[in-house]
Amino acid sequence: MPDPARSITLTVNGTMVRVQPGTTVAAAILIAGGYTRTSVSGEPRAPLCGMGICFECRASIGGKLHQRSCQILCTQGMDVRTP
Amino acid sequence: MSETWDVVVLGAGIVGAACARACSLRGLRTAVVESGAIGGGATAAGMGHIVVMDDSEPQLALTRYSQQLWMALSDRLPPQAEFESCGTLWVAADEEEMQEVRRKQRVYASLGVATEILDSRALREAEPHLRPEMAGALLVSSDAVLYPPCAAAWLLEEAIHFGAKLYAPRTVVSASAGHVRLDGGTELTAEHIVVACGADSVRLIPELPLRKRKGHLVITDRYPGLVRHQLVELGYLKSAHSLTTDSVAFNAQPRRTGQILIGSSRQYGAEHTAVDHAILKAMLARAQLYLPALGACSAIRVWTGFRAATPDKLPLIGPWPADETLFLATGHEGLGITTSLGTGRLVADALSGAATEIPLEPYLPVRGPIEHSSSTHPAAGGLHA
Amino acid sequence: MKKAFDVVVAGAGPAGIAAAVTAAAQHRRVALVDDNQRPGGQIWRSGASLPRPARVWLSRLEASAVEHLSGTRIFDHPAPGVLCAEWNETAMELHYEKLVFATGARELFLPFPGWTLPNVMGAGGLDAMVRGGLPVAGKRVVVAGTGPLLLAVAAHLAARGAKIVAICEQAPFARLAKFAAQMSRYPGKLLQGLAYRLAARHSRLYCGCWPISASGSTALESLTLRQGNRTWSVACDYLACGFHLVPNLELAELLGCRIQDGFVAVDDLQQTSVANVYCAGEPTGIGGVEMALVEGQIAGLAASGSAEAARKLIPQRRRMLGFVDALRRTCALNPELRRPAADTTLVCRCEDVPFGTLREHTSWRDAKLHTRCGMGPCQGRICGAAAEFLFGWGPDAVRPPIFPALVSSLAAESTNPNKSMEDA
Ligand SMILES: Cc1cc2nc3c(=O)[nH]c(=O)nc-3n(C[C@H](O)[C@H](O)[C@H](O)COP(=O)(O)OP(=O)(O)OC[C@H]3O[C@@H](n4cnc5c(N)ncnc54)[C@H](O)[C@@H]3O)c2cc1C
Numbered sequence: 001m002p003d004p005a006r007s008i009t010l011t012v013n014g015t016m017v018r019v020q021p022g023t024t025v026a027a028a029i030l031i032a033g034g035y036t037r038t039s040v041s042g043e044p045r046a047p048l049c050g051m052g053i054c055f056e057c058r059a060s061i062g063g064k065l066h067q068r069s070c071q072i073l074c075t076q077g078m079d080v081r082t083p
Numbered sequence: 084m085s086e087t088w089d090v091v092v093l094g095a096g097i098v099g100a101a102c103a104r105a106c107s108l109r110g111l112r113t114a115v116v117e118s119g120a121i122g123g124g125a126t127a128a129g130m131g132h133i134v135v136m137d138d139s140e141p142q143l144a145l146t147r148y149s150q151q152l153w154m155a156l157s158d159r160l161p162p163q164a165e166f167e168s169c170g171t172l173w174v175a176a177d178e179e180e181m182q183e184v185r186r187k188q189r190v191y192a193s194l195g196v197a198t199e200i201l202d203s204r205a206l207r208e209a210e211p212h213l214r215p216e217m218a219g220a221l222l223v224s225s226d227a228v229l230y231p232p233c234a235a236a237w238l239l240e241e242a243i244h245f246g247a248k249l250y251a252p253r254t255v256v257s258a259s260a261g262h263v264r265l266d267g268g269t270e271l272t273a274e275h276i277v278v279a280c281g282a283d284s285v286r287l288i289p290e291l292p293l294r295k296r297k298g299h300l301v302i303t304d305r306y307p308g309l310v311r312h313q314l315v316e317l318g319y320l321k322s323a324h325s326l327t328t329d330s331v332a333f334n335a336q337p338r339r340t341g342q343i344l345i346g347s348s349r350q351y352g353a354e355h356t357a358v359d360h361a362i363l364k365a366m367l368a369r370a371q372l373y374l375p376a377l378g379a380c381s382a383i384r385v386w387t388g389f390r391a392a393t394p395d396k397l398p399l400i401g402p403w404p405a406d407e408t409l410f411l412a413t414g415h416e417g418l419g420i421t422t423s424l425g426t427g428r429l430v431a432d433a434l435s436g437a438a439t440e441i442p443l444e445p446y447l448p449v450r451g452p453i454e455h456s457s458s459t460h461p462a463a464g465g466l467h468a
Numbered sequence: 469m470k471k472a473f474d475v476v477v478a479g480a481g482p483a484g485i486a487a488a489v490t491a492a493a494q495h496r497r498v499a500l501v502d503d504n505q506r507p508g509g510q511i512w513r514s515g516a517s518l519p520r521p522a523r524v525w526l527s528r529l530e531a532s533a534v535e536h537l538s539g540t541r542i543f544d545h546p547a548p549g550v551l552c553a554e555w556n557e558t559a560m561e562l563h564y565e566k567l568v569f570a571t572g573a574r575e576l577f578l579p580f581p582g583w584t585l586p587n588v589m590g591a592g593g594l595d596a597m598v599r600g601g602l603p604v605a606g607k608r609v610v611v612a613g614t615g616p617l618l619l620a621v622a623a624h625l626a627a628r629g630a631k632i633v634a635i636c637e638q639a640p641f642a643r644l645a646k647f648a649a650q651m652s653r654y655p656g657k658l659l660q661g662l663a664y665r666l667a668a669r670h671s672r673l674y675c676g677c678w679p680i681s682a683s684g685s686t687a688l689e690s691l692t693l694r695q696g697n698r699t700w701s702v703a704c705d706y707l708a709c710g711f712h713l714v715p716n717l718e719l720a721e722l723l724g725c726r727i728q729d730g731f732v733a734v735d736d737l738q739q740t741s742v743a744n745v746y747c748a749g750e751p752t753g754i755g756g757v758e759m760a761l762v763e764g765q766i767a768g769l770a771a772s773g774s775a776e777a778a779r780k781l782i783p784q785r786r787r788m789l790g791f792v793d794a795l796r797r798t799c800a801l802n803p804e805l806r807r808p809a810a811d812t813t814l815v816c817r818c819e820d821v822p823f824g825t826l827r828e829h830t831s832w833r834d835a836k837l838h839t840r841c842g843m844g845p846c847q848g849r850i851c852g853a854a855a856e857f858l859f860g861w862g863p864d865a866v867r868p869p870i871f872p873a874l875v876s877s878l879a880a881e882s883t884n885p886n887k888s889m890e891d892a
């Protein structure tokens with residue numbers, strides 16, 4: 001059961017998103033209604049494998065580029081950016 | 084079965100491909116034999132820096148000649164060859180190295196290569212991520228970078244377009260007295276056999292004065308704009324690099340993709356392709372010294388390759404005295420991507436009886452000792468990738 | 469940072485957890501290393517609604533003295549007895565007397581037009597995303613590909629409120645039926661299978677069926693499915709599609725372990741061809757959780773010098789080998805699955821290399837050099853396996869780093885100039 005008291009707030013491209021503890025950044029990005037990256041030929045991409053091997057979920061997290069968002073859990077106040 | 088050709092080129096690395104293109108353009112009936120992937124030898128390992136180098140006068144002449152040929156061709160290269168006229172910045176760490184910058188400028192000017200001296204501030208503007216204490220740099224704007232395997236494939240495609248025939252994947256088993264034997268029994272007859280098998284040329288001609296010189300490269304994920312020019316250190320004055328022992332130098336290249344290619348290392352006597360961790364570590368430590376921001380970049384691949392090195396670091400271009408049907412085009416050490424086009428032209432001119440545009444003598448397989456441009460710096464230029 | 473252990477276990481899935489807990493019970497100093505933040509591997513990763521064995525093993529892990537190094541990715545093996553890993557942007561050197569690697573498997577993805585659209589995911593992929601907090605209640609989901617995983621995923625998603633539009637299994641019905649019959653020899657699994665089938669009973673199961681294209685403007689909107697000569701379209705929000713599993717062999721290859729028929733060769737005690745190195749779980753054969761647990765225990769015991777105790781478990785493992793085989797036969801791919809890829813369909817998702825460009829090449833290396841296929845950050849993990857199926861190309865030799873690593877981490881690597889890396 002979602003517990004509002006325990007929820008975490010982070011920003012995805014400047015928009016606030018509220019998630020439950022244990023939520024991955026990749027899930028938060030999709031919840032925020034976005035996708036994770038733009039491919040080299042300009043296509044929008046979103047997570048494929050969910051297990052850290054496809055690198056489709058790369059996003060900038062806390063200012064660090066190319067982080068695999070499916071392997072990282074959301075933390076309070078995290079700043080996530082996708083192109 | 085035997086087929087007859089004017090020229091059979093052995094090897095379709097970038098040198099063989101350039102030779103085949105130049106020969107077939109000249110109207111010579113040309114065949115090319117390659118045992119693996121096109122450009123899959125040292126050409127696949129190389130950094131792809133098209134650079135004018137002044138280690139010796141003949142080196143300067145061949146690199147300058149070749150660099151001009153690349154410029155002339157650049158508009159026609161396909162996009163996958165990733166040709167980029169980013170220029171080279173020879174980075175000077177201190178005032179002592181700035182003197183070398185000034186010397187280098189004079190040498191380049193003597194061949195009509197325009198350069199510009201950047202002081203510390205101008206360098207910071209040109210490359211904001213370099214360590215700020217750098218004294219300055221020499222900018223050589225006419226230098227470029229490209230992606231060698233695709234450039235080689237395109238040169239070969241052109242050769243085929245002009246009538247050359249490719250035998251691949253086929254291995255040359257032996258080559259002598261105008262006869263080339265391939266695996267599977269095919270025999271080719273040719274007036275001239277151009278040996279462009281890179282470091283493996285010694286398998287066909289064991290007497291060649293070639294040694295393998297191993298190099299490591301690292302490529303990062305995409306960080307567009309982090310590096311803008313090919314950056315090369317001038318730091319040989321202080322580090323005790325020599326021609327005989329292992330060495331590393333800072334060398335960073337911006338790829339069109341936004342990736343950064345990091346070099347470089349040189350090792351003799353290392354025959355195995357495995358990554359040498361001590362060398363890799365030293366090379367990357369040096370790179371971070373110059374470009375601290377590299378530390379936080381994600382490296383996605385490391386590879387090694389072998390340069391075909393001659394004792395005087397000049398390529399072997401010309402007939403092989405023991406068998407004059409063999410014409411060598413090998414031994415390009417760390418500059419074969421650059422000098423491939425010049426080599427191709429020299430080979431085509433020599434084989435078709437035309438006058439060469441620069442003197443061939445310094446590169447002949449049997450030659451006297453050469454003079455280095457600056458005898459106090461025996462490794463001058465040797466720090467290049 | 470340097471840490472030393474008697475036993476290092478790489479991978480915290482069921483196999484790795486079992487190995488680590490078992491070795492720790494033998495009073496060994498044990499580290500359990502996993503890229504992920506949470507233990508459990510592909511199946512037990514999220515705490516919610518886990519089956520009993522998962523709860524048992526996870527609580528054993530918690531109660532044990534195992535040092536769990538989570539979020540720690542192994543990227544190199546510079547010398548025998550040493551692994552290099554990266555944790556939170558920091559390089560770490562892990563020294564071991566014995567190594568158990570249990571690096572699991574990944575899904576096989578096959579390209580078809582539209583497979584790069586957002587919301588087209590792996591079967592395990594969508595499952596993992598949902599475990600990681602993605603809500604699917606009310607969403608229309610098609611589950612496709614092959615293997616018992618599809619039913620498991622459908623059941624789980626249905627339990628989370630998703631509407632399963634269709635389950636498309638590429639294998640023909642007869643093969644599935646035969647597999648189900650064989651499963652009766654593995655009681656635990658039969659029950660599991662039935663439970664999944666029940667949970668997903670509101671959806672349709674199509675055999676000999678697969679997606680041939682996906683469309684949508686910025687994300688998946690509809691799918692075209694094919695079964696025999698029939699093709700039809702369905703509207704959906706997610707596609708969960710995976711064509712069974714391929715083992716993660718990068719570490720095995722770096723270590724120099726002998727690979728046989730695509731899997732790590734091990735003896736009865738899970739010992740690989742390399743001294744002091746053991747392997748458990750999916751890299752030795754795709755066998756599911758129960759197999760992974762037994763192998764993990766054997767490896768954990770063997771690596772802590774308790775070969776006698778380990779031998780007692782061998783018969784249990786042997787009994788399961790038949791399941792590995794049955795699974796492999798059931799999931800064998802229909803060659804027709806090569807057909808959906810069109811010339812413009814991207815095969816390499818990192819570098820956006822289309823099928824038509826690759827088709828002109830003769831080998832993986834040739835294609836890689838000239839098209840950049842496999843040159844991106846996934847290092848060919850996705851497109852390499854697809855190209856193997858599409859073109860029959862074998863993979864390249866593995867070189868460090870086996871995962872992208874920071875330049876500073878590579879620079880911090882052990883300099884021990886041990887000649888371990890030389891191929892014998
Ligand atoms: C790490 C590194 C960095 C470098 N960076 C640069 C740089 O920035 N700029 C630059 O200009 N140069 C650079 N170089 C040098 C450059 O890569 C080489 O000089 C150049 O690629 C040599 O080309 P080649 O065609 O002579 O040899 P190769 O590319 O090795 O080609 C030889 C070909 O012959 C084939 N062959 C061999 N034996 C046989 C046989 N028996 N039968 C049939 N075929 C055969 C091989 O398969 C191969 O394809 C670098 C080299 C290294 C190793």
Ligand SMILES: Cc1cc2nc3c(=O)[nH]c(=O)nc-3n(C[C@H](O)[C@H](O)[C@H](O)COP(=O)(O)OP(=O)(O)OC[C@H]3O[C@@H](n4cnc5c(N)ncnc54)[C@H](O)[C@@H]3O)c2cc1C
Binds near residue numbers: 052480501510750870
């Ligand atoms: C969604 C899903 C549902 C499934 N359902 C069932 C089921 O119901 N019944 C069943 O029997 N089987 C099921 N399976 C299969 C099951 O997951 C596997 O059989 C089992 O997880 C294998 O365990 P393992 O320990 O071998 O590998 P995994 O669980 O895959 O664990 C391997 C771990 O190693 C880590 N790792 C790999 N390389 C590195 C590295 N270089 N550095 C650090 N860490 C690394 C990975 O991140 C991963 O956490 C399912 C699989 C999936 C994906």
Ligand code: FES
Binds near residue numbers: 051
């Ligand atoms: S979704 Fe594949 S790496 Fe994150």
